[in-house]
Amino acid sequence: LLGRGEVSSVELTQATLDRIVACDNEIKAYLTVAPEAALEQATEADRVRANGDRGNLPSLLGIPLAIKDVICVEGLPTTCGSRILENYVPPFSATAVEKLREAGAVILGKTNTDEFAMGSSTENSAFFATHNPWDLTRVPGGSSGGSAAAVAGGLAYGALGSDTGGSVRQPASLCGVVGIKPSYGRVSRWGLVAFASSLDQIGCFGRTVADAALFLGAISGYDPRDSTSVNAPVPDYGASLTGDIQGKRIGVPREYFLEGMQPEVEAAVREAVNRMADLGAEIVEVSLPHTSYALPVYYLVAPAEASANLARYDGMRYGLSLEGADLWDTYRKTRGQGFGPEVKRRIMLGTYALSAGYYDAYYRKASQIRTLIRKDFDRALEKCDVLVAPTTPTTAFKLGEMVSDPMQMYLQDVFTLALSLAGLPGLSLPCGFDESGLPIGLQIMGGAFDEATVLR
Ligand code: GLN
Numbered sequence: 001l002l003g004r005g006e007v008s009s010v011e012l013t014q015a016t017l018d019r020i021v022a023c024d025n026e027i028k029a030y031l032t033v034a035p036e037a038a039l040e041q042a043t044e045a046d047r048v049r050a051n052g053d054r055g056n057l058p059s060l061l062g063i064p065l066a067i068k069d070v071i072c073v074e075g076l077p078t079t080c081g082s083r084i085l086e087n088y089v090p091p092f093s094a095t096a097v098e099k100l101r102e103a104g105a106v107i108l109g110k111t112n113t114d115e116f117a118m119g120s121s122t123e124n125s126a127f128f129a130t131h132n133p134w135d136l137t138r139v140p141g142g143s144s145g146g147s148a149a150a151v152a153g154g155l156a157y158g159a160l161g162s163d164t165g166g167s168v169r170q171p172a173s174l175c176g177v178v179g180i181k182p183s184y185g186r187v188s189r190w191g192l193v194a195f196a197s198s199l200d201q202i203g204c205f206g207r208t209v210a211d212a213a214l215f216l217g218a219i220s221g222y223d224p225r226d227s228t229s230v231n232a233p234v235p236d237y238g239a240s241l242t243g244d245i246q247g248k249r250i251g252v253p254r255e256y257f258l259e260g261m262q263p264e265v266e267a268a269v270r271e272a273v274n275r276m277a278d279l280g281a282e283i284v285e286v287s288l289p290h291t292s293y294a295l296p297v298y299y300l301v302a303p304a305e306a307s308a309n310l311a312r313y314d315g316m317r318y319g320l321s322l323e324g325a326d327l328w329d330t331y332r333k334t335r336g337q338g339f340g341p342e343v344k345r346r347i348m349l350g351t352y353a354l355s356a357g358y359y360d361a362y363y364r365k366a367s368q369i370r371t372l373i374r375k376d377f378d379r380a381l382e383k384c385d386v387l388v389a390p391t392t393p394t395t396a397f398k399l400g401e402m403v404s405d406p407m408q409m410y411l412q413d414v415f416t417l418a419l420s421l422a423g424l425p426g427l428s429l430p431c432g433f434d435e436s437g438l439p440i441g442l443q444i445m446g447g448a449f450d451e452a453t454v455l456r
């Protein structure tokens with residue numbers, strides 16, 4: 001419609017802002033909405049389109065998008081869902097955000113997240129919980145729950161999230177949208193507030209795979225400001241969406257069908273596999289034998305890295321600062337009041353795991369098993385092009401249902417953690433509904449830097 005001049009970016013942006021006003025009181029996807037800045041960007045996009053060469057316009061010109069609040073956008077608050085950064089306004093934008101702006105996107109605002117992206121329901125936000133647009137009494141998943149809910153509710157055309165152990169794929173699954181986590185190193189982490197640096201990766205949400213492919217293409221690529229970003233060419237992801245999977249080998253890992261998972265989830269995923277076979281794909285049963293170690297390994301590696309990364313919030317340089325009687329008292333007050341219970345739990349777990357005498361037993365051992373997990377994927381992917389499995393063991397659960405049971409909450413990620421530990425790309429695709437009408441997600445996992453096959 002934009003291309004044909006049937007709608008302007010200003011109209012599109014205004015319609016989305018109106019929808020936010022109408023619905024976000026109930027969904028609560030946004031922490032910050034920036035209507036003036038968004039309309040200014042939309043006006044500029046309309047100007048570029050009017051004066052530009054039609055065949056050569058930026059890929060996202062005039063499209064309104066939302067950004068998870070762990071990703072810096074210059075001039076907008078970046079709270080990470082935490083009291084400790086409540087008043088922090090970064091003086092710079094993340095590389096991924098700069099790239100979206102270069103592609104002509106309009107930034108609507110910042111979306112809710114579990115505090116520092118630690119959680120699976122967005123209930124760990126220090127500000128408020130986000131509600132699932134399919135059923136407002138249920139969670140949208142997390143930690144990028146605000147982004148997933150915004151896209152599902154029509155409060156944005158797409159959104160950025162971050163995925164450390166499942167935080168793009170799991171909320172995409174629970175909200176019935178597409179979410180892709182690229183390979184570690186595909187998208188620059190510069191300007192993404194660090195949680196667990198060896199796992200964190202920016203990903204994106206879209207209403208369709210084609211949208212997600214477009215957004216991913218816009219933010220991918222080498223960035224000298226992130227030493228872990230990889231200098232590899234970025235294919236045209238849109239061009240890989242031929243719809244042809246004839247002869248593709250689809251691996252079904254036996255460890256991803258657990259007793260106790262919701263039967264409708266298993267049935268919908270098996271049905272999707274049958275559909276792929278009908279479309280000419282070859283189905284191969286494979287095994288990822290170290291899968292059951294992913295959860296304990298993740299909950300050593302991620303908290304250990306978090307405890308180091310979060311040491312920077314000391315009340316000295318930026319963020320909350322509560323002055324105490326002496327230096328230690330200042331630390332105690334600032335961190336004691338600035339961090340919520342889940343963040344404190346992770347810092348304690350991580351500090352313990354890294355303490356003298358325990359490093360070899362915990363972090364080193366976990367890192368070794370992490371290598372075995374990566375080798376499982378390498379071996380399985382010799383026999384197939386992608387792996388498919390459920391994204392989550394259940395559909396969206398009720399708000400409040402798991403808040404008092406962290407272990408139960410951690411189990412939400414049993415199917416997403418291993419891929420993050422392996423640094424590989426994964427996508428969640430809607431594949432049906434359960435009896436209550438809640439969306440079910442199909443996870444498609446691929447080889448390193450082979451996002452194109454996953455998207456296809
Ligand atoms: N739910 C997982 C956790 O709490 C993963 C979060 C994420 O990917 N950011 O750590």
